[in-house]
Amino acid sequence: MAKSNCENCKMRAKYDAKPKSFAGRFWRWHINWCPGWKGYMKSLSENERRVIKKEYQLK
Template sequence: MAHNCENCNFRAHYDKKPNSFLGKFWRWHINYCPGWKGYFTSQSEEKKAELRAKYNFTKY
């Protein structure tokens, strides 16, 4: 299954303005999004570490 997480508009908004409402919403959303889970778990361990650090993500 292809994931569009690399091109997600909400993710881009978070990257630009993480403290905005949409940025905070996206960050909360990735804890529950099945698309993000599929995207995240399909990445290499190096990429996962990068994403964990960038988004303070520890769920998977």
């Protein structure tokens, strides 16, 4: 499987800059089902996952 680009995703950057923008809201919706994002999260350490879950209000 190819390496995920989620860390450098342009849509993620738009969310980080303006979470309430259409692009930001689209990205946040998208990560709920995206297999690439799920793989990216699994590739992170437990501490990194915890930080991202808190930052993006994930379960």
